[in-house]
Amino acid sequence: MNMEVNNELIDKLAILARLEFDSVSREAIKKDLQNILGFVDKINELQLDDVDPLIYITDEVNVLRGDDVKQTITHEEAMKNVPVKDSDYIKVPKVLKGK
Amino acid sequence: MNPLYSSLSQIKIDLESRKTDCISLVKHYLSNIEKKKHLNAFLEVYAEEALQQAALVDEKIKNKTAGRLAGMVIALKDVLCHKGHKVSSSSKILKGFTSLYSGTAIERLLNEDAIIIGRTNCDEFAMGSSNENSAYGNVKNGLDETKVPGGSSGGSAVAVQIDMCLASLGTDTGGSIRQPASFCGVIGIKPTYGRISRYGLVAYASSFDQIGSFTHSISDCSLLLEIMSGADDFDSTASSKAVETYSTKLNFNRKAKIAVFSDCINHPGIDIEIKSRTLNYIEELKSAGHEIEFIDFPYLDYLVPTYYVLTTAEASSNLSRFDGIRFGFKSENAVDLESTYKRNRSEGFGEEVKRRIMLGTFVLSAGFYDAYYTKGQKVRRLIKEKTEEILSRFDFILTPTTPTTAFGLGEKSDDPIAMYLADIFTVQAPIAGIPAITLPLFQHSNGMPYGLQLMAGSFKEAELLAFSAELMK
């Protein structure tokens, strides 16, 4: 598979990942991604049709907990690290109208 | 360099005879930290708190109520949550963040009266192999300050290397404990996946991450493993298997059967001296009566690509929570919802982290998932099953830990792929979920240390540690 990394792909991925790149850094990331993809494309050399994907590396199953209520932090503690807030709520600037 | 003490058992003797006490120990380590602070191993030193803790532990020792780790001064990698203390994953995006809880492994250490002296520098979000990706500056190798200590747990490795603490905790996802341990000349272990709870470990790649330790002695390594291991209500992936008392089982009373991968030892990237010294060592083992066999491992070239496909995918999702809304870095340019996300994250994350998030996002995205992610999972199965098959016939797999000794600062940092290839011997264990240890057995003619790696079957830490103790004698 010879995957071409173009601006469109970078832009699409950046939106999905909520990252932004200026034109310089976008060139750099485009190059990096192209190189890395060339590198990881190696795995496509293997015959994998009859192989099941490995989904779990742990052997545990049915790890469940009881329906018990525990209050582990206070409201103040919860709000402690919040950058923008009032006494009750976490605050986020709104989506600008007309966008 | 010789540490003041290389094991807790040595310390306990002197504590018992009152030759030393916890306060003196802490003072000794604090002074080394201060002397070598230019190495940038520590992001934060809890000087006062450690001394207060030391006083409390000394009291407990007097009253004979002290825990099993009384006298152990330990440092934590900056990806481990410790209640009431800052944790930043060496990133700007978590600058100033204070954890509201302690991870399970940390709690278990604290319950046994370990004293935590500080949090150590590392590659941002544990992504790196040289500790040159920290938002808080590079860490230098204490034995040669022009060289990297390795990564991502560079700070923790140097802290033990230069006697800034007796032991330190790191984390290992693709070799982030073992590679720096090799570069710094200390013991580093990555346990079986699920042996130690991940609750409190800032996630990088959920199905690879494990907490492990840096120590000078196998006895300390074993004791720490014993105390941290075991099932946890807060980690659904932690193993329910019983934890053995590793520290009491350090006698390997038989001859081992060891596999060596020809492709490994003949890898073109290996330093000539490392290759010949390792081969000589293998001969020594043979003379000692152990059985060594050179076998093929057909997937050597696929280890690192598989690792990167799968770990970046998981990481891209694990790092989505860093948005500067409930905690973390908030950009001044965050003026609406869209810019809040984009700017907090773009300004908060470093280059390597963004690179891996982009790759991971690509791997999981519609249209590419089957071609990359599913394929990656399939190759993982092949690697795991082949490795397990080998370990059903052999006690251990032996490899050099690293293809070279510590490389120079700045030498590889422009070439991510060259950096990724440095992981070639260490990624197999996390891919297969098996335990692996590096032993600081060698010194290169260039003056730098390098390690020997042993891998064992899942949950075979007892055998691994016992045999390691044998080799370290």
Add this chain to the structure above:
Amino acid sequence: MSHNDKYEAVIGLEVHVQLLTKSKAFSSDATEYGAPPNTQVSVITLGHPGTLPCYNKKALEFAVKIGLATNCSIRKENQWARKNYFYPDLPKGYQITQHTTPLCTAGFLVLKMEGYENKIGITRIHMEEDAGKSMHDQDPYFTLIDLNRAGIPLIEIVSEPDLRTADEAYTYVSEIRKIVRYLDICDGNMEEGSMRCDANVSVRLKGAEEYGQKVEVKNMNSIRNVKRAIEHEIIRQIDLIEKGERVDQDTRSFDALKGTTTSMRSKEAANDYRYFPEPDLPPIIVSEEYVQKVKSEMPSLPEQLKQKFISLGLSDYDASVLTEEKEIANYFMAVCNGTKNVKAAVNWVMGPVKSFCNEQAISISEFLIPAKTISELISMIDEGGMNFSIASQKLFPELLKNPSANPKQLAEGMNLIQQSDEGLILKYIDEALAKFPEKVAEFKGGKTGIASLFMGEVMKLSKGKADPKLTNKLLLQKLDS
């Protein structure tokens, strides 16, 4: 409307049901509604670094129950998945859900409509977690986030596009609500958001093979609004097609005030959720034994009870009313436990009991007169000690004031016990007949309606206490002789 003859609507519904567990899906914070903002949160809910999920076994049980109640197959090997997207009320930046392995599949619900039935397929039911709440109207510049709701366990019920009318949609959602309330797994309160519904609506020419373009409709916060929204949307789409225009793929929000739907189409490209298996949660293997155990612990379902009541002799209508709510059905069955007179039990529960509850706007679980007291009232009437009108108009109100009182004692104390002494009644009859001799002659002459005059006189003489059935019998006997 003539459009109904030309077009048919095709509707599929996605219903989200919040489970009534005490603690959240993946952490032990409380789930109670109405707590002050950001007080029912833990580091796990907040998505703090290093935190991990652990699933609530009660939520699993509830999910299996709804699957069984809707005739689904229950999957053995269940995986969790991450659905990745960014929104301020989604703390981790992903939702833990089930993607390729939903717990329940291939179920159905039969809707009993006016004059016909429609079997609605249920494609899947899966487990997931709720997001927090975003409030956009409280502050001009900021959205306020409350994470109390984040992490509450949800199940999502997805129907096949088998619904054909807004009425059917209404009935379907009502049925789901009834079932989840019966199972005690959700309180079905759409206004509070414990049950939410999104619709996929399209129209096509009647008899057409292909589906029309479907449009998603959201923000319907009551069952009635589900019907209104779909009604409006069907008309909107038909109008477009009649004008020769195209129905565009869209997500539309229902405006309850205007009764219309408006486009929510944002400039953002369709989201790629990048689903992948959740590495922090091992699989859940649901064994046959477990399913059987859950099945054995399930209460009867509304349809089962309704059929049972019909077999006891109730009409379809009465059986439906009495199975509307589990509490009513249970009360009714408890009354039936104390008497064989099922018809009377129906009359009492559907009559005085339900009227009182409706007047007072209380649910039957808040109704204080115990069911066995009603059974006793029925027995007292059947034994002749009282008639229904006295019991319902005099004794019942008194019992409402003294719900724990013994009805017989209370009736005696109030001097309400009916006169069933034949001798005494005959005496009254003789008196009544003696008072109106000319009327007796009229009766014997064929005017049988006059009997009610004598009944009235006997009632007056007995101060209303004469057993009317008995009186009637004796009176007619007397008159015939």
